[in-house]
Amino acid sequence: MLKNRVLLLLVAVGLAAAAGLAFVTHAPNRLLSGQAVSWAIVLGAGRWMALLPALPLVVGPFLPQSRAVHLVLAVSAAALAASLLWLAGDVAIRLADTATPSARTSFGGAFWLIEAMAALAAADALQRGISNPAARITIGAVLILPILAVIGGGAIDQLSIMKEYANRRSVFATAVATHLAIVGATLLPTLGIGLPLGVLLDRRARLRRPVFAVLNIIQTIPSIALFGLLIAPLAGLVAFAPLLGRIGISGIGATPAIIALTLYSLLPIVRSTTAGLEQVPGSVVDAATGMGMTPAQIFRRVEVPLALPVVVAGLRVTVVQAVGLTAVAALIGAGGLGAIIFQGLNGSAIDLVLLGVVPLVAIAITADIALKLAVTMLKMRSG
Amino acid sequence: MRRWLRDPLIWTGIALVALVVFMPALKPVFALLFPDQDRPLFEQDSFINLTLSHIGLVAASSAISVLVGVSLALFVTRPSGREFRPLVETVVATGQTFPPVAVLAIAVPLIGFGAMPALIALALYGLLPVTEATVAAIEQVPAGAREAARGIGMTPAGRLRQIELPLAAPVILAGIRTSVIINIGTAAIASTVGAKTLGLPIIIGLSGFNTAYVVQGALVVGLLAVVTDLAFDRLGSMLDRWKRDDVVASA
Amino acid sequence: MITFEHVGKTYGDWTAIDDLSLHVAEGEFCVLIGPSGSGKTTTLKMINRLIEHDRGRILFEGAEIRSFAPEQLRRRMGYAIQSIGLFPHWTVEENIGAVPRLLGWPKSRIRDRVTELLGLLALEPERFRDRYPRHLSGGQQQRVGVARALAADPSVLLMDEPFGALDPVTRDTLQAEMLRIHKASGTTIVLVTHDIDEAIRLGSRIVILDGGRIVQSGTPRAILTKPANDFVADFVGREDIGIKLLSIERVSDRMRPGETAEGEPIAADASLRHALSLFVARGIDRLPVIGPSGTLAGAIRLADLTGGPT
Numbered sequence: 001m002l003k004n005r006v007l008l009l010l011v012a013v014g015l016a017a018a019a020g021l022a023f024v025t026h027a028p029n030r031l032l033s034g035q036a037v038s039w040a041i042v043l044g045a046g047r048w049m050a051l052l053p054a055l056p057l058v059v060g061p062f063l064p065q066s067r068a069v070h071l072v073l074a075v076s077a078a079a080l081a082a083s084l085l086w087l088a089g090d091v092a093i094r095l096a097d098t099a100t101p102s103a104r105t106s107f108g109g110a111f112w113l114i115e116a117m118a119a120l121a122a123a124d125a126l127q128r129g130i131s132n133p134a135a136r137i138t139i140g141a142v143l144i145l146p147i148l149a150v151i152g153g154g155a156i157d158q159l160s161i162m163k164e165y166a167n168r169r170s171v172f173a174t175a176v177a178t179h180l181a182i183v184g185a186t187l188l189p190t191l192g193i194g195l196p197l198g199v200l201l202d203r204r205a206r207l208r209r210p211v212f213a214v215l216n217i218i219q220t221i222p223s224i225a226l227f228g229l230l231i232a233p234l235a236g237l238v239a240f241a242p243l244l245g246r247i248g249i250s251g252i253g254a255t256p257a258i259i260a261l262t263l264y265s266l267l268p269i270v271r272s273t274t275a276g277l278e279q280v281p282g283s284v285v286d287a288a289t290g291m292g293m294t295p296a297q298i299f300r301r302v303e304v305p306l307a308l309p310v311v312v313a314g315l316r317v318t319v320v321q322a323v324g325l326t327a328v329a330a331l332i333g334a335g336g337l338g339a340i341i342f343q344g345l346n347g348s349a350i351d352l353v354l355l356g357v358v359p360l361v362a363i364a365i366t367a368d369i370a371l372k373l374a375v376t377m378l379k380m381r382s383g
Numbered sequence: 384m385r386r387w388l389r390d391p392l393i394w395t396g397i398a399l400v401a402l403v404v405f406m407p408a409l410k411p412v413f414a415l416l417f418p419d420q421d422r423p424l425f426e427q428d429s430f431i432n433l434t435l436s437h438i439g440l441v442a443a444s445s446a447i448s449v450l451v452g453v454s455l456a457l458f459v460t461r462p463s464g465r466e467f468r469p470l471v472e473t474v475v476a477t478g479q480t481f482p483p484v485a486v487l488a489i490a491v492p493l494i495g496f497g498a499m500p501a502l503i504a505l506a507l508y509g510l511l512p513v514t515e516a517t518v519a520a521i522e523q524v525p526a527g528a529r530e531a532a533r534g535i536g537m538t539p540a541g542r543l544r545q546i547e548l549p550l551a552a553p554v555i556l557a558g559i560r561t562s563v564i565i566n567i568g569t570a571a572i573a574s575t576v577g578a579k580t581l582g583l584p585i586i587i588g589l590s591g592f593n594t595a596y597v598v599q600g601a602l603v604v605g606l607l608a609v610v611t612d613l614a615f616d617r618l619g620s621m622l623d624r625w626k627r628d629d630v631v632a633s634a
Numbered sequence: 635m636i637t638f639e640h641v642g643k644t645y646g647d648w649t650a651i652d653d654l655s656l657h658v659a660e661g662e663f664c665v666l667i668g669p670s671g672s673g674k675t676t677t678l679k680m681i682n683r684l685i686e687h688d689r690g691r692i693l694f695e696g697a698e699i700r701s702f703a704p705e706q707l708r709r710r711m712g713y714a715i716q717s718i719g720l721f722p723h724w725t726v727e728e729n730i731g732a733v734p735r736l737l738g739w740p741k742s743r744i745r746d747r748v749t750e751l752l753g754l755l756a757l758e759p760e761r762f763r764d765r766y767p768r769h770l771s772g773g774q775q776q777r778v779g780v781a782r783a784l785a786a787d788p789s790v791l792l793m794d795e796p797f798g799a800l801d802p803v804t805r806d807t808l809q810a811e812m813l814r815i816h817k818a819s820g821t822t823i824v825l826v827t828h829d830i831d832e833a834i835r836l837g838s839r840i841v842i843l844d845g846g847r848i849v850q851s852g853t854p855r856a857i858l859t860k861p862a863n864d865f866v867a868d869f870v871g872r873e874d875i876g877i878k879l880l881s882i883e884r885v886s887d888r889m890r891p892g893e894t895a896e897g898e899p900i901a902a903d904a905s906l907r908h909a910l911s912l913f914v915a916r917g918i919d920r921l922p923v924i925g926p927s928g929t930l931a932g933a934i935r936l937a938d939l940t941g942g943p944t
Contacts, residue, residue, distance in 0.1 A: 006470050109493065123473050220612045222568030225601035228585050232416075232594050324482025328572060331589055341488050345575055350491070357485045368480040531719030533684060534792075535733050535782070536708030549723050625723045625766045 001062065006124055007073070008061035014117040022108030024088050024159075026095050029102040036108060042091045050087050053079035057121060070129025077122035078143035081115055082150050089156030096158040104160040106351055133376045137369060160351040161358070168355070172340070176359060179336035182326045183319065185258050190265040190318060195311075197266070198273020208274070215267040223325050226263065227332045230256035257329035264325060265318045272314020276307030309378040316371035323364045327356075337363075392613040399606045406430045406599065417595040425584040425596045430603060437580040437607070440498060440573070441566045444505035448562050451506075452513030453555065457543070460521040471514065478511045483569040491576050501573035501580075508569065509562040516558020520551030553623040560615035567608045571600075581607065635660045635695065635790060635822045636681055642689030643676055643846075650676045651687070652846040658839075663816050663823045665837035667830065669869075673846040674826045678792055681824065682708045695789065709733055712783030712791040712821075716798040718775050720767040726752075726778050727763045733786040751781040755811065773804035780808075784815070793825040797832065809835055830870055834858070834878055842866055854882045880906040880939060885923055886931075888938040895920040895933035902931055906939055913939075 002008065023042055025034025043051070056076040063069045092105035122143060130136045156162055165172055201208050218226070234256055280303050288298045330338025337356045344352030406424070413423035458464035459471050486508045490500035524547050532542045548555075571582030581604040588596025636658040643651040651673045658664045666674040679685040680692060683704045692699045699707055712733075720729050730751055731744040739747075752759040755777040767775055776796060783791055797805040813836060816823055827833055833840050834854045841851045850862035858879050861867040870878065886902040899922035900909055912921060913936045925931035 005466050009467070010470075120470060120473060124470055127469050127473070217609060217612070220564055220608045221605045222571045222608055224568065224571045224582055224585055225605040225608075228589070228597040228601035229605065232598055235594065320480050324484060327482055327484045331572075331575075331586065338484065341484065342575060345488060345491060348496075353488045353491065357488050360485050361481055364480045364482060364485075365477065368477075525717075525719070525722065527715065527717030527719030528721050529719070530684070530715060530717070531713065531779075531782075532721070534682060534708060534713035534715065534719075536705045536736060537732075538705050541736075546721055550721075626768070 003063060003065055004061045007057065007121060010117045010121045010124070011058055011061065014114045017110045017113035017117075021110035021113065023110045024091055025106050025108045027104045027106070028100065029104065034104065034106055034108075037091055037095070037105070041094075042087055047087060047090065050083040051080070053077075053083060057118075060121075065128065067129050070125045074122045074125035074129065074139070074143060077118045077125065078146060081118040081122075082146035084111065084114060084118070085147055085150045086155050089150065089159055092156065092158035092160075104163070104351070105158065106160045107354075134373065134380070137373050137376075140369075161354050164349075164351045164355045168340075172355065172359075175335065175337050175340055175356070176363075178334070179323070179326055179338075179360075179363070182254060182257055182261070182329065182334060182336055183322045185254070186261040186265055186322050186326075187319070189258070189262045190269055193262070194266050194269030195273055198270045198311075199277065201270065201274045202277035212267075212271070215270060218263045219267045223260065223264070223328045224331060226260045227256055227329060230260055231332065234259075252333040254334050256332055257326065257334035261322050261325055261329070265322055268314045268317040268321070269311075272311050272317075273307070276310030276314075277303055279310065280306045309375050312371060312378060313375050316368060316375065319367045319371060320364050323360070323367060327360055392610070392617055395606065395610050395613060399603070399610050402603055402606060403430045403434045406603075413595045413599070417593075420593055420595050422593070423595045425587070425599050427587070428579070428583065430581075430599070433579065433581050433583060433600075434603060434607065436578075437567075437570055437582075437604070440501060440505065440570050440578060440580060441563060444502050444566055444570075445509055445559070445563050447502075447506040448509030448513050448566075449559055452510045452558075452562075453517050455510075456514045456517030456521065460518060461539075468518070472518070475511045475515045475518075478508070479515070481508075483508055483565060484572060487569060487573055487576060496577035498578045500576055501570065501578035505566045505569055505573070509566050512558045512561040512565070513555070514558075516561070517551065517555050520554030520558070521547055523554065524550045553619055553626075556615065556619050556622060560612065560619070563615070564608055564612055567604065567611060571604050580604075635662070636824070637693040638677075638690065639693070640690035641680065641687045641692055643673075643680065643685065643687050650846050651680070653690070654846070654848060655690075656841060656848060656851065658822060658824060660822055661820045663825070663836055663838040665833040665840050666824065666826045666843060667828065667833045667840060667869075668843035668849075670828065671845075672843040674828075674843050675794055676846075677843065678794055678824060678826045681790070682711050682713060682792055684708075705736075709736055709786065710788055710790075712785075712788035714776075714779050714783040714791070714793045714796045716795040718779040718799075720775055720778055720782075722767050725764050725766055726757075726770070729767065729778055730781045730785050732782060733788075737786055739786075747785060748781075751784060754784075754815065755781050757781075771804075772800055773808065776800060776804075776808060777811075780812070780815075784819075784821070789822065791821050791823045793823065795827055796825070798827070798829075805832075812836060831878070831881075834870075834882055842869060855879070858882075877907055877910075880910055885909050885934055888941070889923050889932045889934050890938070891932040893933040894930070895922040897922060899924040899930065900934070902926065909934055910936075910939055 018039070022034075022036030023039065024037045026037050027034035053076045056072055057080065060069070060073045060076075088105075088107060088111055095105050096103065123140070126136045126140055130139065150156065157166070197211070201211060221229075231252060284302060284306070285298060288302045293301070326334070326336050327338030327341060330336055330342055337360045340356030341353055341360070344350065344354075344356060406429075407426075410424040414420075417423050455471060459468040483504075487501065487504045490504035490507075494500040494503060528546055528550065529542070532546045537545065570578065570580045571585065574580050574582035574586050581600050584596040584600030585604075588594060588598075588600065636656075638654050638656040641651060641654045642649070654673075654677065656677075666677055668674045676685055680687045681694070681699070683699060694702070694707065694710075702710075721732070724732075727745070727748050730748045734744045734747060748763065749759045752762055757774060757777055762770070762774070762778075767778070770778065780793075780796065783793070797808050800808065809832060812823075815821075816836075825836060827836075834857075837854055839851065840854055840857050842849045842857065844865055850857060850866050852860075857866065858870055858875055861870060883906045884902065885900055885904050885906060885908075888906065889902060897916065897918065900912060902923050902925050909921060913919060919936040921934050922930060923932050923934055
């Protein structure tokens with residue numbers, strides 16, 4: 001009997017993708033579009049054994065819903081994700097032997113869809129099988145290790161995205177470093193202004209409406225427009241005071257990027273700080289006052305710890321948003337992963353686009369999960 | 384004092400239309416502001432065309448987002464679809480950590496350049512806030528009202544139409560607002576993948592070091608976003624009239 | 635009116651209702667009472683099929699409830715709950731008119747009915763008709779909730795701890811009004827409560843449940859004087875059983891017509907408990923009694939409280 005309609009749907013989509021889309025494509029060079037490589041070639045010579053982890057997933061919808069079954073399904077899904085990656089890398093190695101050096105083997109639609117279904121199946125199984133969110137995140141992190149091992153072990157080095165990486169190792173490293181540096185540099189002024197402003201708005205309710213109205217309008221303006229609008233005034237400022245130019249400030253590059261990102265980041269930080277302080281129960285503050293704590297002690301020992309989970313939740317929104325917007329900032333010369341993406345888009349080099357997109361998404365998701373975990377742990381600590 | 388004179392929606396709306404229609408007339412102003420530029424006004428396409436095309440792209444993609452997002456959320460909040468709710472929530476939460484640029488960039492290899500990948504990327508990305516908000520909105524319908532509606536004999540369809548949707552409407556609208564505002568911004572970036580939008584003067588200006596183009600495009604698209612946001616604000620306050628204190632009707 | 639025949643309901647391996655048989659006669663005010671988890675709310679909700687029973691039969695006006703579409707069944711039964719559940723986006727008038735609108739009554743008839751019900755529940759029609767629920771106090775909201783339940787002249791009124799969330803004064807007033815409405819309309823009422831005083835005050839019959847079974851069913855007097863077992867005796871309270879007995883009888887039941895006494899009089903329809911309170915508070919042993927018309931009708935003595943019913 002059918003026990004798990006969700007897994008059934010995921011398996012069906014995965015099978016449909018496998019049947020209808022290419023798993024990997026192969027092209028004589030990076031400008032031509034690739035031809036699908038058949039499953040017979042991918043799975044030839046006993047390599048179909050790599051698909052064995054799919055077996056539990058296919059029968060999974062009909063198994064009884066127990067913790068053990070869910071764990072097996074989560075592990076199988078993770079194993080399948082890793083072995084599909086290995087299969088794609090493996091076929092790229094075999095095709096590379098016979099082809100010209102400029103030939104390219106790339107992931108196809110079926111690869112991405114099945115990997116996505118496997119990830120969702122693992123997430124769903126963990127959600128059903130493990131109730132403690134911290135344990136769930138930890139096991140999830142462990143399940144990613146086989147995939148990292150496949151990548152780190154060089155098994156996919158002949159795939160086109162890794163070839164792009166090999167060609168641009170140093171550019172890539174600089175891009176990632178720049179990207180992270182811009183996000184980090186944004187957080188300093190964001191927290192420096194946002195946290196005190198949030199506290200002020202908690203204490204002075206009258207200021208909330210106008211301040212949030214302004215921050216909301218800023219958040220509304222499209223990033224590319226705000227970046228663009230900062231160029232002219234900054235350039236004018238530098239022309240007026242050349243000293244600023246000498247310390248590295250200019251109309252394009254990192255300066256307008258950090259200013260704009262800070263402006264965007266203020267809304268979530270200020271909002272969560274105010275909301276975090278507001279939800280501290282009045283009775284707790286009353287009790288602390290009654291015990292003879294000074295306002296400063298109450299703030300430090302009572303309000304801050306109780307508000308922290310909400311503030312960190314706001315920080316999560318801020319960081320994820322900043323990681324994404326920094327990619328747009330590449331358009332005004334700020335560098336980072338966006339530069340790789342837009343270079344790829346300009347040159348119609350799809351694997352180059354992916355070389356920018358994949359780490360960009362990975363950074364965003366990692367930051368999201370890490371900060372979610374922090375919120376969960378803070379909440380558990382404060383009960 | 385006439386009230387509409389102080390209404391920011393009216394005057395930002397007028398400013399937007401005026402800026403778009405009379406942009407060519409502002410050429411001398413931009414020439415004065417940017418004396419180094421030989422071509423102080425973006426003239427490869429009219430701003431009227433760009434604005435209409437931008438609005439068209441956002442409207443079409445948002446319509447798809449709303450239709451699919453609301454249906455999906457309603458499905459997972461019905462008893463028959465409850466099992467799929469964690470899956471949908473995972474997809475929605477993870478999907479929203481994907482930067483909009485990334486979604487746009489991924490759409491190109493799958494679909495190609497032009498308006499189509501932009502439309503699909505925008506629709507997909509816009510789906511997420513709508514779905515999330517609708518699930519939350521349906522969830523916050525008071526349990527008592529839900530039980531009473533069942534207890535007095537309303538049909539499932541009647542409960543959805545008369546109780547759940549009206550009570551959820553303000554929160555659903557807030558999700559649609561988020562979705563549309565994000566899409567206005569992402570549509571501007573979509574000019575890098577070949578869609579004709581207000582991002583075009585900005586991108587061309589940035590790559591050609593013509594700050595005047597950048598300012599023109601940025602002003603129009605920024606104003607468009609602000610006007611849209613204000614319009615949603617107005618719509619929202621019409622939807623939850625029953626929550627306000629000043630409408631005790633005749634009492 | 636409503637008959638349960640060997641009804642059962644099981645959730646997983648937990649039996650919520652176990653072989654329950656019960657007949658609620660027309661015009662009865664039947665109170666289901668018991669500790670939490672006793673199955674009282676489940677029993678109530680099985681009547682209008684908010685919860686489906688899995689064993690036995692439930693009959694409504696002689697017909698198996700499964701023979702009605704659930705929505706049709708529910709529209710013939712009024713339903714009022716502790717959380718009230720007024721629709722916050724509808725005015726008082728729209729809330730009360732909900733069921734009549736479902737039944738397709740003409741507008742003017744709904745409007746007249748709303749006016750009538752607002753009056754019945756002591757809410758000035760013109761003041762409250764167009765208000766939204768959030769502008770009403772808790773007591774006013776529950777009055778509207780009861781009015782909504784009564785709107786389509788249901789043959790049965792189902793009430794799930796309707797006064798549980800109200801303050802004691804408001805609860806007292808609304809209980810008195812429920813008694814008045816029951817007397818005037820003769821509607822069959824099934825009410826769930828965990829408050830034994832409420833049960834004794836309102837019920838013409840009390841059904842005590844525990845662990846999904848009926849432990850005892852009878853008039854308030856029978857429950858108080860002949861508890862079926864220790865559970866019932868503990869539940870109704872051993873210590874103030876006498877006080878509770880006094881609370882179910884009227885002064886008129888024991889009054890000596892024609893006799894006179896000094897002091898502030900007590901109303902003939904007041905409870906004996908009220909009379910005892912006055913005897914003790916004033917340190918006297920006889921009280922004058924006035925009838926409904928306000929004229930002196932007789933007197934009552936302290937000693938009269940201890941005799942059996944006359």
